Amino acid sequence: MLNFFTRPFLILALLCCAFHLSVAGPAAASAPQAPSNVMASDGLYGDKVIINWDTVAGAEKYVILRSERPVSRGGVMTRLAILSRTYYEDTPPECGLVYYYWVRAVNDDGASRFSHAKGSCGTAGTEPITGTLQPPENVSATDGDFTDKIRITWDRSPGAASYEIYRAEDFADPKTRLGSTTNITFDDTTADCCIDYYYWVKAKKGSEASDFFYSDIGYRDCPVSAPANVNASDGAQEDAVLVTWKASTGATSYDIYRATSPTGSRSKIADTTDTQYTDTRVTCDDAYFYWIQANNLCSTSPYSDSDSGYPLCPIPPDGDGTPDPAPGAPAAPAGVSASDGTYTDRIFITWQAVPNTVFYDVYRANRYTGQKEKLATTKETSYSDRSTPPGSTFFYWIKGKNASGDSEFSNFDAGYRLCPSAPTNVSATKDAYLDRIRVTWAASRGAVEYDVYRAIFPTATPGMKTKIATVKGTSYDDMLDPCVLNCPGCYSSLNIPYYYWVMAKSADCVSPFSQNRSYRLRDNSTEYHNRGNIHCRPPAPTGVSASNGGFLNHIQIKWNTTSTDHQSNPKHKFDVWRSTAPDGPKTKLAETFASAFNDVRATCGTTYYYWVRRIDPQGFASHFSHYDSGSFACR
Secondary structure, eight states: OOBGGGSOOTTHHHHHHHTTOOOOSSOOTTSOOOOOSOEEOBSSSSSOEEEEOOOOTTOOEEEEEEESSOGGGTOOOEEEEEESSSEEEEOOSSTTBOEEEEEEEEETTEEOOOEEEEEBSSSSOBOOOOSSSOOOSOOEEOBSOOSSOEEEEOOOOTTOSEEEEEEESSTTSOOEEEEEESSSEEEEOOOOBTOOEEEEEEEEETTEEOOOOOEEEEBBOOOOOOOEEEEEOEEEEETBEEEEEEOOTTOOEEEEEEESSTTSOOEEEEEESSSEEEEOOOOTTOOEEEEEEEEOSSOBOOOOOOEEEEEEOOOOOOOSOOOSOOTTOOOOOOOOEEOBSOOSSOEEEEOOOOTTOOEEEEEEESSTTSOOEEEEEESSSEEEEOOSOTTOEEEEEEEEEETTEEOOOOOOEEEEOOOOOOOOOOEEOBSSOSSEEEEEOOOOTTOSEEEEEEESSTTOOGGGOEEEEEESSSEEEEEOOOOBTTOTTSOOOOOOOEEEEEEEEOSSOBOOOOOOOEEEOTTSOEEETTEEBOOOBOOOOOOOEEOBSSSSSOEEEEOOOOHHHHHSSSOOEEEEEEESSTTSOOEEEEEESSSEEEETTOOTTOOEEEEEEEEOTTSOBOOOOOOEEEBOOOO
C-alpha cells in the first residue's frame, strides 16, 4: 500500500512557486522515480536529525523539505537543501518535537513524486495534537483484490465511537463522504472499474471528529472475458483475411494475434477498438490461425479460442491426370469436415453420402494450394488420418467413385491433431511461504503431464529457462532455502524472485511455453503473475535484557527495535515468551508493538528466562531471540 505522502497533493502548485521548482505537467518518461527507504532519525541525536534514502537511478539532485505539521493539518514546507548525495543533517529549531521530511529526486527531464519520513532530535518526538481524537492510522485500500468493491481498513483510534469514510478521485479534489461504521473496515461498492481512488477515515465521538490525516489509494479490478465467436474468413477476400469477434463486456480495446498453426507461436499483429480486423499481410502458402485478447484499463483477458482463415487465391491444376467426370459419374461430395484439434492421435474427416457412389477417395495436402496426395479409398463417409504429426494443419478433399468414373474434387476443409496448447493462468506465490514458491496453472486439454521451467528474468529466452520438474497435476512447489532479512551472520539464501513457465505434453507433442501474465501497478509499472518469491523471515530481536531487582513487583524486558519496525505499514509487533529454565518449555506472555514489556505475573524470588520474537505485517515470526534472565526480590 502507498500512503498519501507518496502521491501528488494539494500544495504541489504552491511548492513549485515557493521553491522555484518547475512542473509543466506530468513527469516525462525519463524523470526519476520517487526515492525509496527514506528514513529520519527519531531521538537518536541530541541536536540534529539525519535523513537518508536510497540512490535513485537517473537522479541528478535531491530536494529536501521540512514542516512541523503534516500538510493536511496546515503544515508549511520549508526547503532545506538541494544536493547530490543521499543523506542530509538537519538542525531543527526545537528538539523534542516530531518533524516531517520530504525528499524528491530531480533531473533535466522532470521531478519525481515526494517520499517522506518523520524524525526528531533530543528526547523522543512529540507529535502535534489538534484535538482529543486522533486520526486513524494505517489506512489501507485494496489494490484490485476484489471485482465488486474496494475494501478500506484502518487502526482503531483511542476513544473513537465510530468512523466516517471519505473518497476522492484526486488528492486535491473535494472529499465525498461514503458512510460511517463502528467497525475498522468498510467496503466501497460504488467505485467504478480501474479508477484510482483516495480514501480518508475520520474518527468520531459524539460531535467531535478527528482531522483528516492518513490516506491510501485503491482500485477495483474488473476482469474482462475473452472474446467469443472468433471467425476468420475462408477464401472470402482476395489477398486478405477478415477476422471478426463478439465484443467483451467492459473491453476498451482488442489485441489480434496470429500463427501459422494452432499450436504455433502467436505474434501480435494489431490492436483495435473495433470488433473486426482485416489482415492483409497474408500469402497463398499458408492458412492462418487467429486469437483475440480483450483489454480494459486494468486487465487483459485470456486468449480467445482460435479460428483459421485464408485468403482467396487461384488454385493450380490438380496434376493427377484425372479427366473430367464421365457421364454417370457421381457428384462431388458435400459437407466435408476435418476435425480441429478434437483428437490427439488423428484427424477425423467426414462428408455427406452421395447417391450412386460406391467408393470415396480421400486426398490430403499440407497447403490448400499444394499438390494433393491420395490417402485412402473407403466405402464409408468418414476417415481417420493417423499419419499426420500433431499441431500441423492439413487440407482434405473427397472424390466419389462408381463404375462410370470419378467425381470432381469436393470443396476442402482443414484439420489438425490436438497438441496441447500452452498452459494458461500460470501464477506463482509472492511472500506466501518461507521455504517454497507454489506455481499453479490451468489444465491444457489433451495434456498428460507438464514440464515446469524457471528463470530469473521475465524476458528469458528458451535457452535461459531451466527445467525444474515434470508433474502430472496443475501445481508444483518449488522448494527453496529459507532467507532471513537483515541478519548479518545468519545462513540465508538470497531472496531472488523467479519467473515460471509451463509446457504441456501429450504422448508425442509438447506445447509452446506458457505466456508471461502481467498486470498494472498503481505506479504504472508492470508486475507478473508468473513471478514468485519466498517470504524472508524477519530477523530475531537483539539486545534482549530482563531486569534484576530494579522493580518492586515486576520484571521489565526490553529489546532493540529498528526503523523498519516503526515505519512499516502495518507495524511489526513482538511476542514475549517466558520459561523457568533456559531449556524449559516456553509460555507466550504477550504481543506488543512496543520495545519493552512488564511481566507483572512473575513471582518474587523466582528467576525467569525471557525470549522475544518479531512478527512481521504478514504474520510471519522470527526465530527466538537469545534469552536473558531476570527476577525481583520478595519484600
